[in-house]
Amino acid sequence: MTDQAAVEKLKGKFSSSVLEVKEYRGEVTLTVRAEDILAICAFCKNDLGFNMLADLCGVDLLAMGGAGPRFQVVYNIYNMKAKQRLRLKAPVAEADPRIDSVCSVWGAANWPERECWDLMGISFNNHPDLRRILMTDDWVGHPLRKDYPLQGPDRESYQGREV
Template sequence: MSDESTASADLIPGAAGVPGGPGGQRRDAFGAGDSGDTSGFGGLVTPVPILSSTARPFGDADADAVYDALERAFPQLGDAVERVVVDRGELTVHVRRESLVAVGQTLRDDPDLRFELLSSLSGVDYPDDVTGRRLHSVAHLTSMTHRRRVRVEVSVTDADPTVPSLTSVWPTADWHERETYDMFGIVYTGHPGLTRIMMPDDWIGHPQRKDYPLGGIPVDYKGATIPPPDERRSYS
């Protein structure tokens, strides 16, 4: 194995305490599982998520400054936030959905925070989420005043996929929420016009959910026909 390929994966110590040794497993950098992986690494191990907050202080000056300011500006923060994670220099605040708009308003308006820009809002589907809330709505916020970023995340169940709309705080959330609704089925309550933005209005299902079938329709492209995904090359 080349040095480059070794560096791209973590080796879990085996019985002898030697990384990759007898009894050890390879945890690939891609984190894939049950997918017919084509990365070239066999026996991938998906790490179990740890649902706890990063210890304070975070050890990151911007993350500490943002969260300290948020605690001062939002006294009910302990009830509004489930956990706070700082990883690879990125601050993620997991907010309870009933507090999302109020926390967002504070992040935008407080002079020590000033997250004026919602740069993106998207969805994520974790079918094996240990909390049972597989659908996550993730907003990426930017403070142009203080040159900082923060991620605000809300998780909901498939049975009750409703999240308050952030359009009243950041109007740019409008089309982002429409796309997330279209692709993941997260319903943004209070949105001014929550309709599909990419798929036809009568389309059944939400294509970026992990359990959405790969089937599709053939596409004509410059004289050739591209078959649906489930009829293309098999990688298993």
């Protein structure tokens, strides 16, 4: 199956959920509604053969100045048989940064979802073990957010080294 065929099948099945399709340098990215991410990912795996979640990460668009949602969750998936990649992006609102977990589709989503929650503050509904993975349990905030203090919580700002 070609990239275009996969996109057409996704658009046919989830016509109201596919918000945008972009191709750049041979890579296809679909922006989809966050509410439908679990169904879309299950379709990609079961019907389109994307049997591997290669990566999952969060993106903070605060500095982009757009009017859209502040966050995105990005899924890089791979069809090992066809040697085909596909990128899915799901916008997530700042007011309630949450999206459904895809651990039931790809077990490999467990730790990347935990990392995304720990560092970006995006919560994953129905995640089997959503807790900090990199920061200590008593850490305040999510350090990869663009509005997070550079020196960390409750610290004086860096003044330079005294020689």
